[in-house]
Amino acid sequence: MAKIKIPYNKKMLEVDIPDKNLAAVLQSGSESYTTKLTQEEIVEQALDNPIGSKSLEELVKGKNNMVIITSDHTRPVPSKITLPILLRRIRKVNPEIDIKILIATGFHRPTTREEMIDKFGENIVNNEQIINHLSQNKDDLALIGTLPSGGELWINKLAVEAELVISEGFIEPHFFAGFSGGRKSILPGIAAAGTIMWNHNSEFINSNNARTGKLLKNPIHEDMLFAAQKAGLAFIMNVVIDKDKKIIHAVSGDSKLAHEEGCKFVSNLSSIKSVKGDIVISSNGGYPLDQNIYQSVKGMTAAEACCKDGSVIIMVSACNDGHGGESFYKNMAEAKSPQEVLDKVLKVSKNETKPDQWEFQILARILSKNKVIMVTDMCDTKIIKDMHMDHASTIEEALNKAYKLKGNDAKVVVIPDGVSVVVTD
Structure with a gap:
């Protein structure tokens, strides 16, 4: 059983992953980099x-x-x-x-x-x-x-x-x-x-x-x-x-x-080789980058690079400041599906770009192929679900949901800090 710490707000959460499930833990070299200088x-x-x-x-x-x-x-x-x-x-x-x-x-x-x-x-x-x-x-x-x-x-x-x-x-x-x-x-x-x-x-x-x-x-x-x-x-x-x-x-x-x-x-x-998983756990590195869903899309892209089509991304992010952008929220919430968001946004010309369009475009790209479960006990659940994502209060709850979808033998990739890595093929 592997015990892995993941940044969340101003603290660390610990998650246990059985050895049979754990495919990889992907971390930046900054985790172990040392220097004698102050x-x-x-x-x-x-x-x-x-x-x-x-x-x-x-x-x-x-x-x-x-x-x-x-x-x-x-x-x-x-x-x-x-x-x-x-x-x-x-x-x-x-x-x-x-x-x-x-x-x-x-x-x-x-x-x-x-x-x-x-x-x-x-x-x-x-x-x-x-x-x-x-x-x-x-x-x-x-x-x-x-x-x-x-x-x-x-x-x-x-x-x-x-x-x-x-x-x-x-x-x-x-x-x-x-x-x-x-x-x-x-x-x-x-x-x-x-x-x-x-x-x-x-x-x-x-x-x-x-x-x-x-x-x-x-x-x-x-x-x-x-x-x-x-x-x-x-x-x-x-x-x-x-x-x-x-x-x-x-x-x-x-x-x-x-x-x-x-x-x-x-x-x-920070460059790490991609390892594909059925379930990919990521974070936004904790405070201050995990204050809202808007910023959390960054950590999701690291997970995306390790997904097969149809993988489950477990995104650990406090999002205590909510969605982070009214246009970002509305364009996701008012669409019937992430694919609808993508289809619309790709037709928008440069001079008609909407506020936060880049963020909901990337989130829709991720959601069009993968399921995302947001792990937080500091954000309104309705906001998360309106934006076509699932919610869990703990990582354990999210993993249980993911295992039900992908099976008890599902391979899990953990990226403790998704914004600190460059995932390469």
Whole structure:
């Protein structure tokens, strides 16, 4: 009997899988990766050795103002560590520079003050200029160009008007952009809603190159790269974190070159061979990524890569914040079946992309071939069932349901943290 721990909210759940059923436990190398450096030392070392760029200090000299783009409440970037280091190094060479911290909310809701304190620490929240990006507030936006795919590139005016734009973030596998981090600070991070929706259109989402771990010929990534260059993203500091959200690696420098180096590190650490299962258990890595169903689709895609047609996915995710997007919920709930959602969405042109369309498109793709059981005791069951999924309060309950569907000899694949892996064929 194998005992396996799975992240859930801010704790770990334990599941027992009989040896006869367990096909594989698939984990990122970050689970066992060790370093003798402290988190602070890793960040400092990366900033001391920028990739393809002048140092942060050189870029800051002589500037009157700058914008630091940072991630929102849905991303586990350890900003309590990274931001103080960035601010100290900036002010050491330019004490008078005006610094605005712009939260890259993308199409998400604004980050609350309580969430800011949790993420940045009370000292930064009380003493720095922190602004939520609002993607639908036209007065905050400026048109700076046209994307390679033809869409208009609108971004936050604060970044356009700043003498220097830098960003911090983290790099992990991403279910349609290939990897997070780098250029994503601009698009979708501080882009207009219309620009985000154009970039996340159904044609691009349907591309076989718009998948976890893929950057080459990924149409979504290509637009994002252009946006970062056009916006003048001069410098990035991106970290890689482990299952405990601790920093194990960092890169800094040019927004493209440094990001690519960070992606190589993550790819080498996180790539795992697919093992097909009748039942696949996954999670979203716990808090903060498992706050809603919207974000939980990411962890489902890792499970999807290990499914046979007709497999059962058991998705362990708190979803304490509900569905995570009204359009996401309604488009799933109002359809008779996931296939109906897919049929409709693939007919939608780029300039008519609906809010959250990319998320319900991917969820519908998964549900059109597999059954999903959401494991949570923190989310309204009706929401889950409305969206064509089943519900269980515990992993044991979900497994019992899955065994009834797939048989007592069903093979089980467990991916303890679905957002931390790149599943390859």
